[in-house]
Amino acid sequence: MLAVASQEGGKAGQAVLNANGSVDYGAMQINTAWLADLRKYGITARDVTKAGCYAYDLAAWRIRQHIKHDTGSLWQRVANYHSYTPRFNLEYRLQIERKAGFWLAWLQKRFVTVEVQSQTKDTTKASQPVVRTQTRRYTKAYVMAHTTPRTIQAAD
Numbered sequence: 092m093l094a095v096a097s098q099e100g101g102k103a104g105q106a107v108l109n110a111n112g113s114v115d116y117g118a119m120q121i122n123t124a125w126l127a128d129l130r131k132y133g134i135t136a137r138d139v140t141k142a143g144c145y146a147y148d149l150a151a152w153r154i155r156q157h158i159k160h161d162t163g164s165l166w167q168r169v170a171n172y173h174s175y176t177p178r179f180n181l182e183y184r185l186q187i188e189r190k191a192g193f194w195l196a197w198l199q200k201r202f203v204t205v206e207v208q209s210q211t212k213d214t215t216k217a218s219q220p221v222v223r224t225q226t227r228r229y230t231k232a233y234v235m236a237h238t239t240p241r242t243i244q245a246a247d
């Protein structure tokens with residue numbers, strides 16, 4: 092998401108006229124073609140140009156839809172945010188891959204991450220409960236804000 096946001100490079104309140112006659116709005120440069128789809132949810136150009144997180148939330152939702160439903164590599168599906176046209180998709184994909192590398196290094200340098208394991212019992216399908224273990228990586232600040240002190244010591 093950081094890579095796409097930095098590639099889009101828009102600003103709140105901004106409207107940019109494209110060569111094809113469409114307009115990109117706001118911080119995440121949401122195009123009029125996509126706004127036509129968003130209209131059924133009551134979302135307008137004015138909504139996506141406002142300052143704040145809304146444009147980023149919409150962009151994240153749209154990227155998630157591309158990842159879930161489109162074909163191709165992960166980066167190709169993410170680049171569908173910009174264009175399905177192979178030439179434009181490839182150009183955008185290369186740009187966001189480079190930006191993702193930058194953001195990965197930036198985040199790793201500034202945020203300590205920890206692995207947190209959780210166990211759940213699944214009793215819905217079998218007479219014997221199945222215990223599932225899941226490991227996820229979180230920033231240490233997130234873990235401290237969302238767990239009890241006893242759990243934090245176990246995560247360190």
